[in-house]
Amino acid sequence: MAGTLTGSRTITAHAPVAGTSVRRVDALEKVLGAARYVADLPGEHLCGATVRSAVPHGRLRGIRFDPAFDWSGVTVVTADDIPGLNCIRLHRDDQQALVPVGGTVRHVGEAIALVAAPSSAAAHEAAAHVHPDVEPLPAVLTIEDSLAGLVEVADGGNVVQEWHVEHGEVDAALAAAGVVVEGEYRTGPAEHLYVEPQGMQAHWDDDGRVHVLGSLQCPYYVHSALTALLDLPPDMVDVSQATTGGGFGGKEDFPSTLAAHVALLARKAGRPVRIVYDRSEDIAATTKRHPSRVRHRLGLTRDGRIVAADVDVVIDAGAYATVSPVVLLRAVLHATGPYRVPAVRVHGRAVATNHVPRGAFRGFGAPQAQFAAERQLAKAARALGLDPLALRRANTLRPGDTTTTQGTLDDSAGLPVVLDALARAVQRPAEHTGRLATGAVRRGRGIAAGFHGAGFTGNGESLLGGQGTVALTADGRFEVLVSSTDMGQGARTVLAQIAADALGVDLELVDVPLPSTTRTLDSGPTVASRTTLIVGRIVERAAARLRDDLRAWADGLGLAGHDLAAVAAARASGGDPPTVTEAFALPGNVAWDQDTLTGDAYPTYAWSAIAVDVAVDTDTSEVTVERCVHVVDVGRAVHPVGVVGQVAGGTVQGMGWALLEHVVEDEGRIVNDRLSTYAVPTALDAPDVEVIVVEVPYADGPAGGAKGLGELPLDATAAAVANAVEDALGVPIDEVPLLPEAIHRARGRTGWRRA
Amino acid sequence: MRVEVEVNGVLAVVDAAPLEPLLAVLRNLGLTGVKEGCAEGECGACTVLLDGAPVMSCLVPAAQAGGHTVTTVEGLARDGVPGAVQQALLDHGSVQCGSCIPGIVMSASAAAAREPGASRERVRELLAGNLCRCTGYQQVVDAVVEAVAVGARP
Numbered sequence: 001m002a003g004t005l006t007g008s009r010t011i012t013a014h015a016p017v018a019g020t021s022v023r024r025v026d027a028l029e030k031v032l033g034a035a036r037y038v039a040d041l042p043g044e045h046l047c048g049a050t051v052r053s054a055v056p057h058g059r060l061r062g063i064r065f066d067p068a069f070d071w072s073g074v075t076v077v078t079a080d081d082i083p084g085l086n087c088i089r090l091h092r093d094d095q096q097a098l099v100p101v102g103g104t105v106r107h108v109g110e111a112i113a114l115v116a117a118p119s120s121a122a123a124h125e126a127a128a129h130v131h132p133d134v135e136p137l138p139a140v141l142t143i144e145d146s147l148a149g150l151v152e153v154a155d156g157g158n159v160v161q162e163w164h165v166e167h168g169e170v171d172a173a174l175a176a177a178g179v180v181v182e183g184e185y186r187t188g189p190a191e192h193l194y195v196e197p198q199g200m201q202a203h204w205d206d207d208g209r210v211h212v213l214g215s216l217q218c219p220y221y222v223h224s225a226l227t228a229l230l231d232l233p234p235d236m237v238d239v240s241q242a243t244t245g246g247g248f249g250g251k252e253d254f255p256s257t258l259a260a261h262v263a264l265l266a267r268k269a270g271r272p273v274r275i276v277y278d279r280s281e282d283i284a285a286t287t288k289r290h291p292s293r294v295r296h297r298l299g300l301t302r303d304g305r306i307v308a309a310d311v312d313v314v315i316d317a318g319a320y321a322t323v324s325p326v327v328l329l330r331a332v333l334h335a336t337g338p339y340r341v342p343a344v345r346v347h348g349r350a351v352a353t354n355h356v357p358r359g360a361f362r363g364f365g366a367p368q369a370q371f372a373a374e375r376q377l378a379k380a381a382r383a384l385g386l387d388p389l390a391l392r393r394a395n396t397l398r399p400g401d402t403t404t405t406q407g408t409l410d411d412s413a414g415l416p417v418v419l420d421a422l423a424r425a426v427q428r429p430a431e432h433t434g435r436l437a438t439g440a441v442r443r444g445r446g447i448a449a450g451f452h453g454a455g456f457t458g459n460g461e462s463l464l465g466g467q468g469t470v471a472l473t474a475d476g477r478f479e480v481l482v483s484s485t486d487m488g489q490g491a492r493t494v495l496a497q498i499a500a501d502a503l504g505v506d507l508e509l510v511d512v513p514l515p516s517t518t519r520t521l522d523s524g525p526t527v528a529s530r531t532t533l534i535v536g537r538i539v540e541r542a543a544a545r546l547r548d549d550l551r552a553w554a555d556g557l558g559l560a561g562h563d564l565a566a567v568a569a570a571r572a573s574g575g576d577p578p579t580v581t582e583a584f585a586l587p588g589n590v591a592w593d594q595d596t597l598t599g600d601a602y603p604t605y606a607w608s609a610i611a612v613d614v615a616v617d618t619d620t621s622e623v624t625v626e627r628c629v630h631v632v633d634v635g636r637a638v639h640p641v642g643v644v645g646q647v648a649g650g651t652v653q654g655m656g657w658a659l660l661e662h663v664v665e666d667e668g669r670i671v672n673d674r675l676s677t678y679a680v681p682t683a684l685d686a687p688d689v690e691v692i693v694v695e696v697p698y699a700d701g702p703a704g705g706a707k708g709l710g711e712l713p714l715d716a717t718a719a720a721v722a723n724a725v726e727d728a729l730g731v732p733i734d735e736v737p738l739l740p741e742a743i744h745r746a747r748g749r750t751g752w753r754r755a
Numbered sequence: 756m757r758v759e760v761e762v763n764g765v766l767a768v769v770d771a772a773p774l775e776p777l778l779a780v781l782r783n784l785g786l787t788g789v790k791e792g793c794a795e796g797e798c799g800a801c802t803v804l805l806d807g808a809p810v811m812s813c814l815v816p817a818a819q820a821g822g823h824t825v826t827t828v829e830g831l832a833r834d835g836v837p838g839a840v841q842q843a844l845l846d847h848g849s850v851q852c853g854s855c856i857p858g859i860v861m862s863a864s865a866a867a868a869r870e871p872g873a874s875r876e877r878v879r880e881l882l883a884g885n886l887c888r889c890t891g892y893q894q895v896v897d898a899v900v901e902a903v904a905v906g907a908r909p
Contacts, residue, residue, distance in 0.1 A: 027845050028845065030856050031844050031853075033788020033829050037854065039791070195886060196790070197792070279795075641848035644894070648891035648892075649891040680886060680888065682882075683885070686879075
């Protein structure tokens with residue numbers, strides 16, 4: 001078929017698609033209702049259900065199966081049915097897949113046994129006839145009790161991780177500072193509330209290979225967990241992603257547990273098994289955002305230059321480590337905000353409690369840390385009588401500056417540009433409007449800035465060595481094969497855009513299939529704002545090399561000058577179409593020492609600044625967001641409409657965390673495990689977010705300089721809301737969520753009276 | 756019990772348990788565009804039209820739909836061509852994870868039919884029963900305001 005090309009020149013210039021807002025590759029099937037999420041997939045299967053602990057801490061003495069119940073047709077699985085290690089492999093092997101008899105229960109909702117039956121109703125009926133016998137032990141339910149250590153709830157002590165960063169003479173600098181601002185800040189747990197609940201199915205084929213398919217962010221996390229749990233070699237475990245209805249970190253670590261459960265049930269039943277959680281089970285049993293307590297001392301000169309910071313970060317890890325070690329590290333590395341801090345000490349601890357495990361949640365510790373940092377900046381501005389935006393502009397990190405870990409920022413440090421854009425967008429009056437106003441409604445404005453390291457922390461990307469493949473298919477199309485997932489954020493579209501431009505072909509010729517571990521190499525988990533930056537660059541390099549290979553082939557046949565689509569079609573028709581795999585390559589100017597936490601903690605950062613105007617009803621202490629401007633620098637915006645969607649969505653999610661979302665935990669049990677009791681923003685609660693995108697490119701980013709995006713909108717939002725409420729009332733409020741009762745309490749503490 | 760209901764223009768005869776929600780019956784018919792997000796009428800992912808009015812199908816007993824007409828997200832496209840609301844959502848880049856989208860399409864289609872020209876604030880009210888966790892609603896509202904402005908057919 002190569003002969004169908006002639007030597008004549010038909011090449012046309014390919015118009016780049018990166019930087020344009022093409023239709024998302026998955027949008028049409030979704031608006032038509034044709035997209036199949038795991039609960040929608042056809043096929044016969046049993047339904048699983050989970051027997052869980054009702055107590056937060058105890059010893060499992062036994063499991064009683066109601067002898068009066070008809071157990072025929074019901075598959076039962078306990079820890080005895082686990083062929084390999086009884087753990088959910090992640091950073092630590094501390095979390096059990098099922099609590100064994102004689103073992104320790106560490107949180108309400110921990111899985112003890114599993115059942116499967118022909119229908120979901122039958123499975124839940126059977127589960128209700130399984131009675132764990134748990135001898136209660138004293139539970140640890142607060143950060144303070146965990147630190148006190150009177151009751152040990154984790155093997156090896158309650159402090160499950162500790163990190164320390166220190167540089168310069170902190171105590172001397174604070175002693176000499178013109179002003180020292182001190183505060184203690186708390187943030188609560190929060191529920192991801194992806195609209196599609198967790199779901200997974202498994203079946204075993206005749207060769208003894210297990211196939212798991214479900215709603216997940218990280219196929220290779222699940223793969224790793226299952227090989228250990230099932231004692232199988234890697235090629236006998238096949239993990240695939242179904243269309244996934246939101247993740248936000250909630251489908252980063254937890255799907256490994258659910259995959260373990262369906263795989264064990266399917267193994268014993270000899271039939272496919274599916275579990276899709278209902279909303280209550282999903283809220284009650286899956287991970288939450290880490291609650292935090294941050295104590296922060298910030299020293300400044302009288303004219304508003306930061307001289308030192310001393311920060312103590314403690315996060316509640318819950319019952320198992322999950323991703324807490326790295327959540328804590330990210331919190332520590334973002335703890336002083338996006339500012340120059342010459343002398344710095346940050347100490348971080350993650351402590352075990354008997355709460356449902358805390359796990360990844362968009363922002364991954366950085367929003368908690370920056371809530372404190374940006375409240376501190378607001379207080380400093382008040383103490384010094386400085387404009388809050390001017391104070392930030394005076395201290396912002398700039399290209400060439402040094403980070404708290406003594407890394408050097410490159411030209412992609414875009415916060416000065418971001419702050420300029422915010423200043424133009426909001427012509428702020430100098431006075432604090434709220435304190436001067438009278439009447440029931442007080443208005444105020446809050447400013448905050450944020451940053452977010454893109455990619456894994458420290459040397460994580462080098463250790464992982466993510467890989468990605470671009471393949472020519474037999475029908476002359478191109479496939480991007482990576483384990484990175486689209487959970488709604490648009491990764492498939494963005495990766496297709498990057499590949500199309502590097503290849504020099506129309507976007508319509510590029511497919512990004514849903515990943516499976518059998519077909520796709522490990523490009524890493526879909527976390528850490530890393531997919532566009534890290535995986536996008538791998539894909540771009542693979543696509544460029546495939547393009548060069550195809551060009552060389554065409555040149556050899558005297559077909560130079562044909563456009564690549566024609567060359568590809570010809571090459572594919574000859575059989576054995578080529579594929580190219582590339583791996584992560586560390587940019588030469590990035591260096592990190594994990595032992596001392598010194599160097600470039602991230603290859604690059606995304607930057608944000610936000611202004612929030614609120615109205616506070618002083619009769620009810622309710623807060624209404626009246627205006628919000630959010631400026632971001634994510635480097636090159638590969639899909640501008642997608643960037644706006646991510647920022648608007650993340651901002652509203654951050655406002656939910658700031659104002660509404662309150663997981664009520666009573667003796668370790670989540671009380672409000674329903675949507676009628678756990679409130680998230682509706683279309684009426686959400687303001688229109690004025691999203692302004694400025695582009696400060698990163699030299700080693702794909703598509704001409706893209707950086708990370710997904711988590712950034714959470715970093716500064718909550719602090720901006722709290723700063724606005726303080727501006728309105730003159731009352732500092734140092735916790736989220738800012739529920740009316742929290743505002744009321746804060747007003748009571750300060751003796752606030754309406755003038 | 757035997758229930759006869761017209762679904763997307765086709766008469767369906769189904770056997771439904773007493774109080775079995777319409778949601779389950781529709782999904783059993785293969786209409787999996789109708790999503791279950793909470794099963795208690797809070798999230799709106801299961802929204803369908805019952806005689807043209809938006810209802811949360813998790814709260815409606817299937818028997819109550821007997822003798823009535825139901826439209827789901829699958830019933831809006833003509834020969835695979837998206838309806839006006841669907842097209843507006845595509846045009847505005849409103850779709851992210853998509854699990855709320857079928858419900859939003861139905862609420863918005865009812866709005867377009869019943870309140871053409873509705874204001875942006877009114878559109879937010881009409882969508883307040885549909886939770887979305889990805890978009891912050893902004894691009895969804897943009898799309899629906901445009902769709903209702905042209906008095907779009909459902």
